[in-house]
Amino acid sequence: MPSNSTTLNPAGEQTIRDAVIRLAGNSQDGIQSIGGFLARLAGRSAQEVMTYMTIPSTISGGPSIFQVRMGTGEVLSAGDEADFLLAFYQHSYDGHIGFLKEGGVLLYDSDHVEPDPQDHRFVKVGVPISALTVEALGGSSREKGKNLFALGLLARIFKLDVEKLRLIFKERFGGKAEDVLRNVNLAFDAGFSYPIDNVLDRYYSFQVSSDDSTQQVTMDGNTALTLGLITAGVRYGAGYPITPWSSIMEMLRQQLPKYGGVFVQAEDELAAVSMAIGFSYAGRLAVTGSSGPGISLKMEALGWATMAELPLIVVNVQRGGPSTGLPTNVEQSDLLQAIYGSHGDCPRVVLAAQNVEDCFYTALEACRIAQEYSVPVFILSDMSLASRIEAFDEPDLDALMVEPTLDLEDRPQGYKPYDLSRITRHAPPGSWVEGGVFPQVTGLEHDESGHPSGNPQMHVSMMNKRREKILALAKSLPPSQIFGDDSGEVLVVGWGSTWGPIREAVIRELDRGRKIGHLQIRHLNPLPGDLEEIFQRYATILVVEMNDRGLYGYGQLATLLRGKLCNPAIQSLAKTDGLTFKISEIMRGIEQHCPLAASAE
Amino acid sequence: MSSAPPAVKAERGVLTKKGLAADHPTWCPGCGDFAVLAAYYKTIEKLGLPQQNIVTLAGIGCSSRFPYFVNTHGGHFIHGRSLPFASGVSLGRDDLHVFVFGGDGDGFSIGGNHLDHAGRKNFRMTYVIMDNFVYGLTKKQTSPTSPPGFKSKTDPWGAFDRPTNPMRKLLSSGATFVARTHATQIKHMMEMYERAVQHDGFSVIEVLSECVEFYKGAFDAGNPRKGGAFEVIDETEHDVTDMAAALALAEEPWPGPFGVYFQKEVPTKNELEKELIEKTREKIGGKSDRDLLQATFASMR
Numbered sequence: 001m002p003s004n005s006t007t008l009n010p011a012g013e014q015t016i017r018d019a020v021i022r023l024a025g026n027s028q029d030g031i032q033s034i035g036g037f038l039a040r041l042a043g044r045s046a047q048e049v050m051t052y053m054t055i056p057s058t059i060s061g062g063p064s065i066f067q068v069r070m071g072t073g074e075v076l077s078a079g080d081e082a083d084f085l086l087a088f089y090q091h092s093y094d095g096h097i098g099f100l101k102e103g104g105v106l107l108y109d110s111d112h113v114e115p116d117p118q119d120h121r122f123v124k125v126g127v128p129i130s131a132l133t134v135e136a137l138g139g140s141s142r143e144k145g146k147n148l149f150a151l152g153l154l155a156r157i158f159k160l161d162v163e164k165l166r167l168i169f170k171e172r173f174g175g176k177a178e179d180v181l182r183n184v185n186l187a188f189d190a191g192f193s194y195p196i197d198n199v200l201d202r203y204y205s206f207q208v209s210s211d212d213s214t215q216q217v218t219m220d221g222n223t224a225l226t227l228g229l230i231t232a233g234v235r236y237g238a239g240y241p242i243t244p245w246s247s248i249m250e251m252l253r254q255q256l257p258k259y260g261g262v263f264v265q266a267e268d269e270l271a272a273v274s275m276a277i278g279f280s281y282a283g284r285l286a287v288t289g290s291s292g293p294g295i296s297l298k299m300e301a302l303g304w305a306t307m308a309e310l311p312l313i314v315v316n317v318q319r320g321g322p323s324t325g326l327p328t329n330v331e332q333s334d335l336l337q338a339i340y341g342s343h344g345d346c347p348r349v350v351l352a353a354q355n356v357e358d359c360f361y362t363a364l365e366a367c368r369i370a371q372e373y374s375v376p377v378f379i380l381s382d383m384s385l386a387s388r389i390e391a392f393d394e395p396d397l398d399a400l401m402v403e404p405t406l407d408l409e410d411r412p413q414g415y416k417p418y419d420l421s422r423i424t425r426h427a428p429p430g431s432w433v434e435g436g437v438f439p440q441v442t443g444l445e446h447d448e449s450g451h452p453s454g455n456p457q458m459h460v461s462m463m464n465k466r467r468e469k470i471l472a473l474a475k476s477l478p479p480s481q482i483f484g485d486d487s488g489e490v491l492v493v494g495w496g497s498t499w500g501p502i503r504e505a506v507i508r509e510l511d512r513g514r515k516i517g518h519l520q521i522r523h524l525n526p527l528p529g530d531l532e533e534i535f536q537r538y539a540t541i542l543v544v545e546m547n548d549r550g551l552y553g554y555g556q557l558a559t560l561l562r563g564k565l566c567n568p569a570i571q572s573l574a575k576t577d578g579l580t581f582k583i584s585e586i587m588r589g590i591e592q593h594c595p596l597a598a599s600a601e
Numbered sequence: 602m603s604s605a606p607p608a609v610k611a612e613r614g615v616l617t618k619k620g621l622a623a624d625h626p627t628w629c630p631g632c633g634d635f636a637v638l639a640a641y642y643k644t645i646e647k648l649g650l651p652q653q654n655i656v657t658l659a660g661i662g663c664s665s666r667f668p669y670f671v672n673t674h675g676g677h678f679i680h681g682r683s684l685p686f687a688s689g690v691s692l693g694r695d696d697l698h699v700f701v702f703g704g705d706g707d708g709f710s711i712g713g714n715h716l717d718h719a720g721r722k723n724f725r726m727t728y729v730i731m732d733n734f735v736y737g738l739t740k741k742q743t744s745p746t747s748p749p750g751f752k753s754k755t756d757p758w759g760a761f762d763r764p765t766n767p768m769r770k771l772l773s774s775g776a777t778f779v780a781r782t783h784a785t786q787i788k789h790m791m792e793m794y795e796r797a798v799q800h801d802g803f804s805v806i807e808v809l810s811e812c813v814e815f816y817k818g819a820f821d822a823g824n825p826r827k828g829g830a831f832e833v834i835d836e837t838e839h840d841v842t843d844m845a846a847a848l849a850l851a852e853e854p855w856p857g858p859f860g861v862y863f864q865k866e867v868p869t870k871n872e873l874e875k876e877l878i879e880k881t882r883e884k885i886g887g888k889s890d891r892d893l894l895q896a897t898f899a900s901m902r
Contacts, residue, residue: 043902217898218901227898230894236689236692255897258881258893259890260882261878264692266718267685267714267718270681270682271682271684271688271715272685274686275688276689277678277686277689278686278690281689281690282689283693284694286689304678304679394902395898397895401891403890429653429654429655429656430654430694432613436614436672437623438652438675441674441675442668442675451623
């Protein structure tokens with residue numbers, strides 16, 4: 001806060017542009033829910049918001065954090081450092097005090113936390129949160145409700161809109177027993193009425209957003225992706241539970257029957273992908289998905305879908321690998337798997353979502369491409385997008401909604417399911433073929449009628465057919481959008497969820513006077529056709545991604561780009577600590593590959 | 602209504618062998634599978650199903666080449682996954698008649714897990730397992746149903762792993778129609794097909810279909826013309842809804858009885874999902890997709 005403060009009012013009120021608030025406790029304390037309330041409130045106040053959370057991979061309990069960054073103007077990442085730390089336990093304090101900015105505010109539960117008395121870098125505010133919550137709720141020894149007491153404190157400190165918060169409580173708890181909502185309000189009120197000004201010398205208030213015109217919605221990336229699929233007309237699918245994909249399949253299972261559709265929880269990943277392909281063969285646009293381990297299991301069947309030329313949506317919510325890896329951490333190490341993962345030369349489309357809002361639009365685009373080119377399309381998301389909450393403009397459903405169709409038109413005499421002269425569409429069962437010769441759909445190499453063919457020339461021709469339609473898609477892609485300088489010292493290239501921290505790092509570098517641009521690639525297979533020309537305009541191309549530098553020194557996208565473009569200016573900034581990139585890490589990487597002083601001379 | 606009684610009769614198309622035959626089968630001369638195919642043509646002709654609504658699906662194996670030899674919409678999927686593939690086809694479309702063909706490797710080995718779940722979920726479809734007790738397409742390796750002592754390229758000294766008991770496996774999967782027949786007994790095979798097609802649910806038939814190349818004479822014990830006995834289950838004695846009695850039949854010594862071991866009316870997955878949709882849509886007042894989605898977004902404001 002102090003760094004982006006704009007005015008200091010005499011009444012002990014400081015107006016701020018945005019704040020990073022880190023809530024640290026245990027996973028059962030409900031810090032996720034107060035984080036969620038803060039995010040929703042920000043969304044409803046036309047503020048930008050982004051959250052970041054860690055969940056222990058244990059079933060219940062264990063240290064956990066929820067970080068909310070909210071404010072006016074564009075919020076691009078969850079923030080490297082916290083302006084404000086709320087610590088419920090000693091371990092919360094010990095583990096997270098290092099993330100608090102110098103001069104930041106430490107709010108702690110004085111019943112459980114003893115801060116280092118020698119440390120004078122922070123504004124320390126101790127409140128007996130546990131005791132006061134128990135008192136407010138009339139003697140529950142389980143300290144339930146202290147999250148809401150803490151939210152009350154925050155509401156007072158940040159002058160949050162209490163009426164809006166109460167409405168959110170009502171929506172969240174209104175359906176439950178009456179005393180639940182009453183206790184929520186009691187705990188919140190106790191926190192809100194605590195005389196915090198005895199220990200804190202000022203309140204903070206967010207700059208009023210100038211743009212109040214558009215309605216915002218607040219959700220996490222998995223929800224946005226699911227709603228994108230439904231908007232795009234997906235009504236069928238199958239999956240198997242795995243973190244962090246499960247919440248997509250749960251939502252599809254619960255939502256699709258309302259739309260007349262079916263989602264099956266299959267016996268395993270192989271069955272899930274096969275069933276989804278069965279839906280697709282039957283003429284229904286279908287989805288399957290998983291995370292790394294499950295995607296590995298689906299690969300054989302996905303090759304069949306490429307060979308049979310069927311549309312299919314495959315979601316991979318990436319987590320840390322290899323093997324069981326880091327189930328609740330983030331990584332982008334499944335890019336090459338998505339592109340090349342099946343045996344044989346098996347072209348398909350791969351898209352990556354950049355932020356929560358983009359999860360929605362990427363799902364829409366994937367469905368359009370899958371049907372237009374009759375091809376499987378991968379949507380790559382990741383653990384950080386899956387669970388983080390953002391607010392974005394409510395999509396215009398009248399413009400975007402796609403009605404599902406089932407094409408059972410009669411096919412003409414001499415119909416060829418795999419006509420070599422065009423991009424073909426599948427004729428689902430139920431469609432009549434004039435002349436009465438019905439198509440076969442197969443994973444064997446086949447002729448234009450779908451019957452097996454071992455003819456060498458036919459294999460070459462069919463291979464061309466499957467490749468050329470992907471290249472046709474590449475030609476139809478819009479020009480790549482560069483942020484910042486369109487030529488200069490360095491172009492930072494990323495894909496997927498690194499969008500936010502890269503953009504923020506590039507903005508800071510631009511402010512420092514560096515000639516720098518940012519390009520986030522969303523079409524990863526096929527790649528856009530204009531990269532070669534764009535890359536020539538910069539001295540260094542720095543590809544930032546959350547995967548290993550590999551045996552030859554380059555991350556997965558960097559490897560692809562070097563292979564495609566043979567441009568030695570392409571460098572790699574890759575990491576695998578299971579955490580999202582910090583802005584400072586990217587800035588350090590840029591500096592390392594392209595020292596500012598040297599280039600300024 | 603994949604394998605339920607046909608609601609619609611064929612209006613166009615030629616449902617004779619002439620109209621239903623496609624590629625000439627790639628099977629070896631004398632293979633039992635020819636008879637299985639011939640009985641399929643005849644059953645379709647007899648039932649008069651609309652040709653464009655019949656789907657012939659398979660996994661991988663000699664027998665799984667089946668779809669290429671039938672002029673219906675066909676799908677030749679990957680090894681072992683024909684059942685989940687067919688389940689998607691069945692659940693995706695109520696107007697199709699879904700038939701799946703495969704062998705013992707596809708059904709009992711690589712795809713064994715799917716059999717258990719297709720059975721308990723009771724998808725509407727008919728599954729024909731052409732069991733020849735050997736891997737034929739890959740030229741004589743031990744199969745899950747190869748009997749002890751069978752000499753294959755992977756067990757030249759004679760197989761010693763205990764074989765799968767196909768009928769026990771099918772019964773325990775929860776399949777709601779389980780029958781057994783012999784490829785040399787065309788009339789019986791057709792009767793089993795017909796009853797399987799008319800059963801509303803997951804109907805599965807094991808057909809003993811000889812591989813003349815790699816396991817000649819395997820099923821002679823069930824063929825009267827080769828000195829064996831074709832013992833047909835007497836349904837006045839055997840109650841087909843009695844699982845314990847069915848399991849007892851499965852334990853009878855080789856070659857065992859033929860006919861319907863088990864049949865029970867149980868709600869299909871297709872029906873249950875349809876009910877779920879109807880109930881859910883009723884609860885939300887039959888709102889349009891757009892209004893539903895709009896309401897979901899509104900709840901996230």
